[in-house]
Amino acid sequence: MIGRLRGTLLDKQPPWLVVDVGGVGYEVEASMTTLVALPGVGEGVSLYTHLVVRDDAHLLYGFAREQERALFRALIRVNGIGPKLALAILSGMDEAAFMRCVMDDDAKALTRLPGVGKKTAERLIIEMRDRFPHWERRDGAVLASESASASMDARETDPLADAEAALVSLGYKPAEAAKMLVGVEEGLSIEAMIKAALTRRMAG
16 A cells, blocks of 8 residues: 655646656646645655555545545545545545534535535435544644645646646536636636635535
């Protein structure tokens, strides 16, 4: 099992990134929450990882925080939730926001995520509710997510088109992805555009 990577960020094409570790480039899929928190290409990076072994591929998922990886691992143990959907959930909301949805029985907020219907949202609330107590601080406060800052990477590609493609890869339909990006501030990095679109989607 590959549990952590520390190296140089070689490429960042949401939702994928490549990390050079001792001359070996690891392809890693990450949530938009993690991608926004990462430094620029060429800088050092450290990621918590989870390896999924399939008959046809070995898939590596990366997380900026250990808490995010813990939630990912909890999600994929829920019936009907695979790595792709778990990553989409983590892209739409951080750990603290997801915890609030579960503890407040807010199925409506969860159904705004791609691939999460009413029944799936209800199942997530039921199965995840009892898994959160050990995630609280000793003083009873819910663990807050770390602040994420977007990096501005120079690219020759169209950031808006790349952002739309990344949203489609998360499970949104092309027309829906395009609509989500309407009005998003120009000049942002691809990751920041995606995060802004996801935030507006969840707020709507």
